Amino acid sequence: MALHLHLPNLQSVVLHETDDLAHLASDNRISRTMLIGFFRINQLNKDGPKYLYSEFPEHYVWNYGYRTWEPRHQHFSDGRIVCAKPTEGERYYLRMLLLHVRGPTSFNGLKTVDGAFYSSFRAVAQTYGLLEGDNAIEEYLQKASTFQIPSALRRLFVTLVVHCEVGDPRLLWEKLSSLLFEDCQRSYGSNEKLVHYKTITYVAHVIESMGKHQADFDLPTVSNEDIQLCKKVKEIEEELNILVSLEDIIAVSKLNTCQMEAYNIIMQHVRDQKLVAFFIDGPGGTGTLSPQLR
Numbered sequence: 402m403a404l405h406l407h408l409p410n411l412q413s414v415v416l417h418e419t420d421d422l423a424h425l426a427s428d429n430r431i432s433r434t435m436l437i438g439f440f441r442i443n444q445l446n447k448d449g450p451k452y453l454y455s456e457f458p459e460h461y462v463w464n465y466g467y468r469t470w471e472p473r474h475q476h477f478s479d480g481r482i483v484c485a486k487p488t489e490g491e492r493y494y495l496r497m498l499l500l501h502v503r504g505p506t507s508f509n510g511l512k513t514v515d516g517a518f519y520s521s522f523r524a525v526a527q528t529y530g531l532l533e534g535d536n537a538i539e540e541y542l543q544k545a546s547t548f549q550i551p552s553a554l555r556r557l558f559v560t561l562v563v564h565c566e567v568g569d570p571r572l573l574w575e576k577l578s579s580l581l582f583e584d585c586q587r588s589y590g591s592n593e594k595l596v597h598y599k600t601i602t603y604v605a606h607v608i609e610s611m612g613k614h615q616a617d618f619d620l621p622t623v624s625n626e627d628i629q630l631c632k633k634v635k636e637i638e639e640e641l642n643i644l645v646s647l648e649d650i651i652a653v654s655k656l657n658t659c660q661m662e663a664y665n666i667i668m669q670h671v672r673d674q675k676l677v678a679f680f681i682d683g684p685g686g687t688g689t690l691s692p693q694l695r
Contacts (some may be wrong), residue, residue, distance in 0.1 A: 402458045403434040403484045409508045411436075435469035435500075442470050444506045451504030457481040477526055487566040490617045494522035497531055521619070532568035542577055551584040555600070559607040562618050570618040598623050 407413065412434045416422075439457055454458060458480035461470040482500065485493040498511050507510045512519045520523045526532050538561055546554055558581060562570045574581070581604075585596045601623050605615055615622050656664055663681065670677050 402463070402478045402480050404454060404458070404480050406483050406492065406499070407434065407436060407503070408492055408495060423602075430468045435463055435470075438463070438468070438470045439508050440505060443504045447506070453501075453503055454499040455482055472581075474491060488564060488613075489524050490613075494526045497526050498522055498529075501529065501531060523619075527568060533566070534574050535568050538565065538567060539573060541575060542573075542580070544576075547581045551581060555581050555604055557608055559604055559611065563608065563611045563613055563618070570620055576619055597621075 405412070412432070414431055436454070439454055442457075442461065443451075450460075457470070458473075460473055460479040462478070463469075464471050472525060478585070482496055483494040487493050495508075495511070499505070502511060503532045509518070512525055513521065514525060514528050519528065523532075542554065542561070545557055549557065558574075558577065561567060562573070567573060581598050582596050585599045589595045589599065601615075601621055604620065606617075608615055608620075653661075653664065663679075667679055
């Protein structure tokens, strides 16, 4: 018997053309699924036997009409939880927990271990020791770093996190951060915030291109404050990277007396690093703005 699997409030609902949506919305049977029913039976029988979800059909039969579990009195049925891929994230870890935790009473009950509540099913699976260590993946990335440039290494990191069963992506990120940040550190030196912003933003783009999000793997994100700060740094960086042509450099020698006077005043403030605004007025085409002042 195939046992349905879904995350909280993400159960499938089958609709027909003739169905009255208003009636369906008020029908509480819609929310009754095999998994929710399994939780409810466990709530009612807290002192009864603790079954795994896959064992439940051996003792109960699913009534498709009323969408409830009823005690089994005859025959035998074997249960099988529908498949979930590691790339499905929380749904995959929920399935893993249902295969090992007996008698859960709710989704939140599954997330509670020894009185401690965890925010994700993956974290609970990690606590139970159901996830394999990431040593092999870490060693693989370490070895790849000897011949892969950092940008390629970051893409490889994301590919492994998204498509392989990485137990703790955040811990793996922290262990390999020096390798993942290497090129950004060379480019931006001691500006740690900019280094992190550039690297994390790149990783986010790669993850999104694979149809996922950083939050799905508990990977670091950048704050709005960092985004605004790095935008300012980027503007300064772009200005500093402007190439000044030889024609612009020698243009200063062609300034007339009034232009030279204005030029010297402005450049003196630049050299003294004094903040000031200048308004230069003059008819168009009369050379009111020297190329060096742009």
